[in-house]
Amino acid sequence: MIQGHSYERLLEISKRVNWRVEDIIGPDKPMDFSKPFLPETFARTGELDFLSPAERLKLNQIRGFGYLAMFELVERCILPAIEEHVPSRPGQDPHRTAALQNFAHEEAKHIELFVRFRKAFTDGFDVACGVIGPAEDIGAAIRGHGKLGVALFVLAIEWATQQHWLESVQDDEGLDPQIKSLLRHHWMEESQHAKLDALVFYELAEKAGPDGVMQAVEEFLRIGAFIDGGLAQQAELDLDAFERATGRRLTGGQRAQFIASQHQAQRWTFLGSALVNQGFLKALGEISPAGRARLEEVAPAFC
Ligand SMILES: [Fe+2]
Ligand SMILES: [Fe+2]
Structure with a gap:
């Protein structure tokens, strides 16, 4: 047990929380296109x-x-990374494999949830919106980094989803109720994931030692830089979708302002919100105060 969390207890909570995709999104629960989908x-x-x-x-x-x-x-990137950790060695916690299997099962369910919401959006929006990809290639490139760096990345994402619901979405009364429901349900299960992933991260970190953890922090930052490049491309795709959806052609200056501002907004959403999350920093800081300090040093560029 680390940080007061055990595989047995986390599995027990997960089983209690467990929701079904069809209870959250379906023909009787349409998205409301008169409302915003993201907090400002x-x-x-x-x-x-x-x-x-x-x-x-x-x-x-x-x-x-x-x-x-x-x-x-x-x-999609995280799922194979979790599955890799499912087998347990003799002497490890007897609930470890079942808890990690359940973790992977929930991530597979989340993929289905996001697919269903994307379809609901596509069915109701004026134009087709572009997304970076292919997802398989991006996922493989991320997982191509060292295991500990990837585990740190997964941990960051788990905490980011909690930051999103608790700090930005929960109290925003103007948002589409369906999107709010998605973020709330995702958060309910990610709360356990963050703790499970910390347990896996600590296992790997113990083996790697302090220097190995610092190397993993640098790998994590390289993963972040790779994703940041993708976010810059996504901002261009969003500009294209915006011009098609509104029929408005922006001037050169407006386009530059759009890209710069929207790229930074995406940086905050997907990277910065993890880098400032106290749960994430605490989990890393307990094993590597120097690693935590390194992330705190770079965080302002992503805010
Ligand atoms: Fe998830
Ligand atoms: Fe997760």
């Missing part, structure tokens, strides 16, 4: 003062679609 802290459409309120709403919804696509992509 993520969408940051207010920074683009040349947009009308209706255009800001369109951009917000395009960013909502990007959020669904990015999480589907990340979950």
